[in-house]
Amino acid sequence: QNSQDGIAWAQEMVRRTLPERAQDSHKGVFGTALLVAGGPDMPGAALISGLGALTSGVGKLEIGTYRETIRSIAHAAAEATYVPDALIHIANGTHSLTSYKAIACGPGVVPDALTEAAIDSLLKSSAPLILDAGALSERSYAKRSAPLILTPHAGEFSRISGYSTGQIAESPGPCASAFATEHHLTVVLKGPRTTIAFPDGELYRNPTGNAALAKGGTGDMLTGMMLGMLCCHENWRHAVLNAVYLHGACADEFIKTRSPHTMLARDIARLLPEVWKRFE
Ligand code: APR
Ligand code: MG
Numbered sequence: 001q002n003s004q005d006g007i008a009w010a011q012e013m014v015r016r017t018l019p020e021r022a023q024d025s026h027k028g029v030f031g032t033a034l035l036v037a038g039g040p041d042m043p044g045a046a047l048i049s050g051l052g053a054l055t056s057g058v059g060k061l062e063i064g065t066y067r068e069t070i071r072s073i074a075h076a077a078a079e080a081t082y083v084p085d086a087l088i089h090i091a092n093g094t095h096s097l098t099s100y101k102a103i104a105c106g107p108g109v110v111p112d113a114l115t116e117a118a119i120d121s122l123l124k125s126s127a128p129l130i131l132d133a134g135a136l137s138e139r140s141y142a143k144r145s146a147p148l149i150l151t152p153h154a155g156e157f158s159r160i161s162g163y164s165t166g167q168i169a170e171s172p173g174p175c176a177s178a179f180a181t182e183h184h185l186t187v188v189l190k191g192p193r194t195t196i197a198f199p200d201g202e203l204y205r206n207p208t209g210n211a212a213l214a215k216g217g218t219g220d221m222l223t224g225m226m227l228g229m230l231c232c233h234e235n236w237r238h239a240v241l242n243a244v245y246l247h248g249a250c251a252d253e254f255i256k257t258r259s260p261h262t263m264l265a266r267d268i269a270r271l272l273p274e275v276w277k278r279f280e
Helices: 011-017 043-054 067-073 086-092 113-124 154-161 165-170 172-183 218-232 236-257 265-279
Strands: 032-036 060-065 081-084 100-105 129-131 148-150 186-189 195-197 203-205
Touching: 011 236, 011 265, 032 043, 032 086, 032 218, 043 060, 043 067, 043 218, 043 265, 060 067, 060 086, 067 081, 081 086, 086 113, 100 113, 100 218, 113 129, 129 218, 154 165, 154 172, 154 186, 165 172, 172 186, 172 195, 172 203, 186 236, 195 236, 218 236, 218 265, 236 265
Parallel strands: 032 060, 032 100, 060 081, 100 129, 129 148, 148 186
Antiparallel strands: 186 195, 195 203
């Protein structure tokens, strides 16, 4: 394969890098993740990404969302706790971010001034931060000590980077890598073959996944899974790569016996326990 496409993150690498859950561990070892997701019209995004995080190794999960969203999803994500009106409190600095092991923001979030103000606060935190969907905008990125991970699809990447969708389709690796190194962040450029570009220029491509993923909600699931994996992996790069790999591997497992037309984003979290186990 062309080196411009990056190194394939292969099965053996997943096997070597998935973490153990030590027998004597407790939830504090894995830490608390904060997931800011789910606008009033998109409560499902908070649920789907929440399920992704809950099945991917967190110690505890807090979902920051709207009061009405909490009411509509709490029964289905019963293991999580909730931060009502999270965007407002984060933007105002009235919700402390110091205790989180990792943070993700974006699924189902409306890209408005309040979201931007909240992201400014999130960027100042010292936790690894994933920005997705509604949290992806054209902005400047001050250098931060903890990793910053953007998870755009090609349309979102075009919007934040200024590359045309044509350029991105033609050379996803070089586009993602140039943006990642210039802004000192990680780009997970999603698509039929997801490209992962790290700030030091290291470039990977993901070999798993299929068209069962070509439907709404699967990206939200990935964001949640990545958040959970950041909590249980020691090496954050391995967390990013393994989340993308296992997300695709679950879809591959689904279509062994079922039509790709019929997979729900939620099915990924349902299949993950068995798929993950195969690589442990
Ligand atoms: N083959 C393999 N993987 C695929 C394929 C395919 N043909 N099509 C999509 N995928 C994978 C992508 O790699 C990615 O991991 O499915 C996921 C889709 O993610 P998104 O494009 O973010 O989709 P979605 O879940 O609908 O996003 C939800 O965020 O991006 C916004 O506008 C979007 O509001 C929507 C929300
Ligand atoms: Mg998306």
